[in-house]
Amino acid sequence: MRALGGALPPFTAGAHIDVHLPTGLSRSYSLLNAPEERHRYVIGVAREPDSRGGSRYLHESVLPGERLVISAPRNLFALDEAAAHSVLIAGGIGVTPMLSMAKRLDRLGKSWQLHYCCRTRSMAAFLDDIAAHGDRVDLRVDDEHAGFLDIAALIRSTADAHFYCCGPKPMLAAFNSAVAATGLPPARAHVEYFQPVDDGPPPGGFLIELARSGRVLTVPPGKSILETVQAAGIAATSSCEAGICGECQVTVLGGTPDHRDLVLSDAERAANTAMMICCSGAKSEKLVLDL
Template identity: 45%
Template sequence: MSHSLLNRGEDPVSFENGLLRLEVTSKEVIADNVISLTLRHPLGEALPAWTPGAHVDVHVAGADGEELVRQYSLCSDPANRSVYRLGILREPASRGGSSYLHEQLQVGQQLDVSAPRNNFELREAPRYLFIAGGIGITPIIPLLEQAERNGAEWALHYGGRTRTAMAFAEEFERYGDRINLIPQDEQGFIDLAGILATPDPDTLVYCCGPGPLMDATEALTAAWPATALHMERFVNEVEANQSGDQAFQVELSLMGRTITVEPGVSVLNAVNAVGANVPHSCQEGTCGTCETIVLEGEPDHRDAVLSEEEREENEVMMVCVSRCKTPCLVLEL
């Protein structure tokens, strides 16, 4: 499955170094520590098309002046290509990204933003179960709206610390009892065990939120069909003990050369050092920009993008963090 840029070559807007410079047209506090940003092209041109579940990379200034790249889900209407809307939580341990957007960014300023990417697309199914925690609601909004347009059955379980911390909650009122809002201080945690107790081959589960919520959802859907669960993580929580990393060979099939990737060096940096020019962004295994086709060999997947099914297929890998379980990888580079 490809997680490539959406319609990059079909859009009239111009990219500079792979980025669009967009104007902030509105900035609004919509929940505790959550703002909504609306972005548009300075000349009013149509923005690159996207599908529900997509995110963009936003380039902002870090606390020490370095440029940071942060991924934020699009939560506007894909049919309206005049604007992008983002929901942004102020992270308690922010290194400058979210704190800059919350505290310093002003309406009228411009931000460098990538074309949309989608690692969280809505697959066709008769029924959907959406589970969201906190700011994880942002990619769920257009997903459930697409499910509604498709005429599918669906339900949303949306948890937050308090009602005032639950962004966009008012937008769901029109859906009635298909929405289950669960403020933790009033009702406790989402009853995942009850919700996921009975595997249903006709239901797909879409989950986004804090790591513990997604970990629990993953564990409780272990008995469900392998393709039932779909998650969007923006923090790579894959544990990798790099002390045991070994050197391995990478053959670049299109360039006709083989290189050695040493311990402590990423595949991304190694192949780009010899001119492969693999595009990249987060370098943390969360955005999917560096996805590369694997022709031979078995990758050691350490990303937070691919599903377990996609990892087992071994058709692609994220070369910024993943390595190799076999002596050699052959990549389509």
């Protein structure tokens, strides 16, 4: 809820907000409530055992009634409201954006189906909300089902549908493989990542020129552009630091980036006019950035 009252900025199904914690961390979380609700934003945060500080802080330190600083909503996983049918595929906490999509599709009177996969019922998120949708939901619990969801068969059996997938890395890899195997047009395949695909060290070993000041910095091996500019005392916004939220995007004025994010489309990557400085590097010896 807004501290000063009044309506919150509008959002669309699939959107997320950045939560800025007092520790200095910023993390992105999908909104799971109906977009028509302007009095509140609802998020779901899984408590991760290997948390980098975000989920741990929200679970252990935030008390009811405490105020947090957040960003306005942004959407990198937008719902195509004109689709005749929508298939939502989620794993674990990846169901959160799907809940907002389901509410929106219901509001529009659209056809949709949710396939929700989880290891055990005790680990499933928002089961009561999900169960309220009745037979539109296919709940697949690992210890109750033999085998995994056959995404390729699902795509082949559902003509002209749009498919949305959010979940852990193996599920997203299976989804992308199924899309390639079935020839599903890219415009009808939508993916949102909440974990980085590449866990390797940042690609360093090149120069960056900061166009606004003319400064030239060396990005050392094992360091990101984001870390380098922040160490030099230059303000640069960031959130996930994994190339999945888009918060650290900057304009590229020269050079060729080595794109390692999960935000930009293939066309945007080919244009080489923008990059995520938290994870991407350089194919050229120097990049010129609008910083």
